[in-house]
Every structure is written in structure tokens, then in C-alpha cells.
Amino acid sequence: MGCCESSFLAETHPEKDHRHKQHHHQSLNPPLNHHPDAATAIGIPSFLEFSLTDLKAATNNFSPDYIVSEGGQRAPNVVYKGRLQNRRWIAVKKFAKLAWPDPKQFALRNRRLANLIGYCCDGDERLVVAEYMPNDTLAKHLFHWENQTIEWAMRLRVALYIAEALEYCSSEGRPLYHDLNAYRVLFDEDGDPRLSCFGLMKNSRDGKSYSTNLAYTPPEYLRNGRVTPESVVYSFGTVLLDLLSGKHIPPSHALDMMRGKNILLVMDSHLEGKFSTDEATAVVGLASQCLQHEPRERPSTRDLVATLTPLQTKSDVPSYVMLGISKHEEAPPTPQRPLSPLGEACSRMDLTAIHQLLVMTHYRDDYGTNELSFQEWTQQMRDMLEARKHGDLAFRDKDFKAAIDCYSQFIDVGTMVSPTVYARRSLCYLLCDQPDAALRDAMQAQNVYPDWPTAFYMQSVALAKLDMHQDAADMMNEAAGLEEKRQKGGRGS
DSSP: OHHHHHHHHHHHOGGGTTSOOOOTTSBOOOOOOOSTTOHHHHTOOOOEEOOHHHHHHHTTTTOGGGEEEOOOSSSOOOEEEEEOTTSOEEEEEEEOGGGOOOGGGGGOOOTTEEOEEEEEEETTEEEEEEEOOTTOBHHHHHHSOSSOOOOHHHHHHHHHHHHHHHHHHHHTTOOOOTTOSTTSEEEOTTSOEEEEGGGGSOOOTTOOOOOSOGGGSOHHHHHHOOOOHHHHHHHHHHHHHHHHHSSOOOHHHHHHHHHTTOGGGTSOGGGTTSSOHHHHHHHHHHHHHHTOSSGGGSOOHHHHHHHHGGGOOOTTSOHHHHHTOOOSOOOOOOOSSOOOHHHHHHHTTOHHHHHHHHHHHTTGGGTTSOOOOHHHHHHHHHHHHHHHHHHHHHHHTTOHHHHHHHHHHHHHHOSSOOHHHHHHHHHHHHHTTOHHHHHHHHHHHHHHSTTOHHHHHHHHHHHHHTTOHHHHHHHHHHHHHHHHHTTTSSOOO
């Protein structure tokens, strides 16, 4: 990966710049914001380096069937959906080699963004990976709806959440957002609106930042081709127009209608009798301010949030209910196959029972996973087995933090690889409320022993702890299937 990796790490992690190459599933942990909703507190996935092999597998070798958006005449602008080995859905965007984004953008992490969760540099390939948003775009829900339009309270929520996303980016020193429009607003598994992280970066060598109709482009951009923070606010004004009207209205035409003081001319006819006139008047006024010809006359992102916050209603109603969609993440169904005692414990997320079963199983499933030379046995085995022994004692006695330390010593030596140690440390992390680390260890156990049901069961529990319930159910079913295949012989779970 050469200079791509070193320059990236130098920008985002100077302390790692001179270390050896990181494994492609090891967290790089870019600096997070200092807000109360910092990524570690709200379940945003860790930032990872992916191999090209990972991403090819996830996207079926970048199959056209996996494309979720494409466009742009002057630069590639294709986004693929994909599914990783741990069952997590992702969005993958390809970049030209010379259009690689500023690494500082990778550090932005917020619940109002569809966050970047990784990257890949392999030869001439440049790719970024983001959280996948399964519930379409604002444009789809506003302009191409089938069963119901977006209700007024939800439109107000969309406006606020996007304003909060822009204010967060601005507060983190990244105030420029390129081509903000209804297609950049995505809905997550809960139906909450998120701002696409891809708009934070240009994907063009010629500096082109707007791909939409020129009628919707900030006037100063038409004059000098530059995007400014005020340009972003102008574009936010066009999104407010979309939310108000339910259709594309050129800003110049909308301003003429607003000056007539008749907000009904602007409002979506499908909302007739279903919105507060006072609230609509406030939003129309805010849109008018955002669309002012002179940039200095437009409000700041902080002003946007301040204006929209008191307009919020139905705060106790989930977004997916207001959108009229089913929630993607449901409780895991009971597998059709019979489960082993470990499978039953994992399906109940009974960590105490899982602990007892792993203690009883000991290391019987590790047979054949290590073949060491005599020299390796004599030089390193004693210290390594001593560390594992202390880890086993701590694990048995439920001193899980000590067990993590001892098992980590065993793993770090690297001469002997034990799927059981990874499974045990995974459970320790779960009991210490570290589900991300638990998932990584369960995945490592699977890498060492690909058909081991225990590895899949532990991934299922970790995914459930991360509120990824459908993925957890899929993993549970895979584990049960492996157990069923092994009932007539072979290594157990």
C-alpha cells in the first residue's frame, strides 16, 4: 500500500506513521469529536482498513447488481452496497487515484452522518467505506413515494437533523459540503435521516462540486466556482424547499412565491390541513433567509439549529413509524434447527451460561490448529502456555479483566494460535461491556477455524449487543447449520 497508507496514517494518526502495517481488520480509531454523542458512546462502528479482497467479496466483485447510486459525467461517482463477512451492510465508493479525499474527513464521526467506517488503498485502487443506509433517500420519500408522503412532523425532524449534521461538521472545522440536495439525505435502519458523508469530499479533479441543475446552484458558485460555508446554507435552503413543497421548485421562483406571503402556494398539497401554519411560516422564513442572493445575509448553521429545534413535535414517535416503514432490525427469530446447549445460551444472551460451557469445553476444539517446530516449542512455549494458564485461571474465577490481559499476552506472541482463546477473550469483552472488541475476537476465532460453530455463536451475541439483531439472527442460523452438519462426526462446537 506504500505511500497511500503512510500519508493517510500520518494525517490521521501521527503516532502510528512509523509502525508496521496494520492488519486489515484492526481498528485505526481516528480522533472523535468531543460532543456528548461521540462515536464511542453511540455505537458508530470502528474505523477500519479493508483489503481489496474484503471489498470485492462484499460487493460480488463490484457487480453492477450491487450499485446503489451512480452519476457524474466528469468523474466516477459510483456507490456499491456490500455485505462483509460479519454480515454488516456497507456502502463502498470508488475514487480516482488523484481524487483521494483529505484524510481529515475520515475523523468526522456523528450520529447525524452516514459515517465513513473504513478505507482501502491497493495499487491504483482508492475506496472509502461508509455505513449503509437501507431506507432510501429523502428524494425517494418526497418525490417518488408509493404508499404515503412524509408527514409534516417528520419533515421538520429531517430539517433539524440535517442542520445538526452541518453544524457538527462546521464545529469540527469541515464546513464545506458539496452538492447538498435531497439525494444526499439517507434514512438508516431506524428511519432516522442522516447526511451522506460522501458530500464532504469532492470526487473530481476539475473541482466540480455541483452536479444538479444550475437553477439550484448558489449564485456565488456560478460567479467564481468556489464553495463556501454560505454556499452550503444556500443548498440547505433548497432542501427546505423540497420539504415544504414535496417537489423541485427553482429557488428564484420560490422566493417570488414567498414574497407574496401566501405560504399555501409553497406547501405540498398532500399536507393540506395536516400542518401548523405557524410552524410552516417559520420554515418558509428560514428557507427565504437561506436563499438570499448575498452570502453574508444567510444564517449560520448554528442559526439553523436554533430555529428548527423549537418546532419539533412528536419527539416520542420513532422515525420509522412516521415514515410508514417497517424497522429493519427485528428481534432474532428462533432458528429452525435444534440448538446445542451453547447455542441455547447464546440465543438467550445468557453470558453466565456461556461462561460455564466454555470452561467445561476447555481446549478440545483447538486440536490440529497449531503445528509448531521443536525450536518454537523450546524457545517460546513455556512463557506462552504460562500466560494462557493464568488466563484460564482468571477466566474460571470470573476475573475477566485479568483474563483479557493474560490471553492478550498469549495472542501477542503469535507462535501459537488458539480459536478457544479468542472465544474466551470475546466473552470477557462482552462481560466488560466491550461488544466491538468481542466481535473482533469472535471473527478472529472464525478466521483460525472457519467452520467452528462457537465462533459464529459468539459473533451472534456480540452483534445482538451492538443492536444489529438481524445480523445476529443470521449468524445464529449459520452456527446452528454448522452444528447440524457436524452431528455425525468431526469436531464439535
